[in-house]
Amino acid sequence: MLKSLAITLALLVAPSSTTPAPSDGDIVVEGRKLEAQKFVQALTDADRTRQLARWDRAICPRIVGVDEGQAALIKQNIARVAESLGLRAYAKGCRTSMLIMFDNDAQAMAAALAKSRTVFLGGQGRDRLTDFVETKNPVRWISLSDPCGFEGCAVKRSRLKKSERPAIYMMLVLVDGQEIGAFGLNEISDYLSMVALGNPVLGEAWPNTSILSMFSREREDQPFLLTDNDRAYLTGLYTSRTDATGPLQRRSIIEKMTNSDDAAGEQSD
Template sequence: MNIDMPIVAKVGMGDRPMKLRHAFAAIACLMLSPAAAMAQDEEEVVITGTRLRDAVRDFVGAVTVETGGDDQVARWDGRVCPGVVGMAQTQAQAVVDRIALHALDLGLLVGEPGCAANLLVIFTRDSDTIARELVAQHRRALGYYGGGDGNTRGRAALTDFAETPRPVRWWHVANTADESGFVIQDSDISGAPPPTVQAPGGGSRINRATQQVFSRVIIIVDADRVTGARVGTIADYVSMAALAQLDPDADTTQWPTILNAFRSGVPEDEIVLTEWDISYLRGLYGADGNRSGGSQRRAIQRAVVEGSE
């Protein structure tokens, strides 16, 4: 997948109040309709055998995070409708198209043009202020209170989202759903853990009667911090962050992943999803969503190993 795209220039978006209005209006739309809906050009890394399995286990363990205290890895289940604000139309469409391409590869449905966005990408030259004010003014949209507002990684992680300067930052809100994907309202009202059922065929694997599914994802890209990067690099980086809930603080420098794209400045060449990235996503979406987090991680590990052999 090698799509030639132009280099991103600084995005001119007017004064800050206008940017905030656009971003906040988009966040409001998320709350109104939360569920509507390859290799890096770097030195090649060759890992084989036992060393490969160990490296993959460490990679998956480092980047994967569960949603709240539910011990499950969230993912999309149903329709994804990506929306981009703050970019020129042609660049925004390129980002939307790339996200849609990866979502379709995972078997997800992608909303038609004009659908209510549940995956919002905000490009801004003032991401630090935008993030802080989103958290201060739109806590419900970010799942701050839990319960019917959704499940997240918690308030400490939300503070990190607001206060830590990054080229790209992301925030995921998930809902508890049954095995068919039907969202269960007020999932934590009783304070009791979700029920479990014995996996078909017996054995020691335990499946739950519920799963964690994304209801909305917000990604903020700092235009100044990614200036000079190709749109394809940004679009694939955003796709990885949008389709899986990843630890933004994970040190991934020793593994072949697009998550390294902005660790040492802005790359001059286009970097796309690596084999590990693609296999990670396929492993996440190929596993049963109602498995425990540990079982989901092992499924992802197997997919990455198989994709590397």
């Protein structure tokens, strides 16, 4: 009896011979997925139910505080990235929707903008305005979104869909000119492209696999440019469903980033 019981227990705890062991490929994919999850979590709002707002159709950037040639280069770079995401970037003759300001005392400028109510958030988040004023980041930003920006609000028919479809309609980016002297204009342009188009939450602990970590990392031989993760994140953001819940949007971005890693690996083999 005891012998038969021991045999039975051994069969229960022993691994099934029909269950394949995980391959190295499975481990790599899981590692990439975990990295993508951490990346998305760092760039998006801590409120996991909140939808991710993005630009709809077009942007109209304006750059102030630098000379015309520098402003043109920054606008061209943002336009190039925007067009890769299916957006149109107006060069002129449009109402500014994306204002990027360079100032040698960004801290004082941010406080003045908030005090004068130039930055108006309405009911969309006083805490975000506080973060905008108090952050020590060389680049700070704040955006406004319309909850029904994508062709109005849809009728809610499923718990997996949201009636709101938020779209950004205004963004202010403030760059501290005293803090960016060590970086080239192409690096700053790529950084601003990620900020202005990705609309990440204003934080400080950016992943090292994003250009957003540029100001907190040591200088390397290669220039800081948009990373593969940055580009995959932006692609995932702009291809996610506008009526999806926040968690579903994030899942879509993570899948895009993971699949993008797989494709890049296949091309390099």
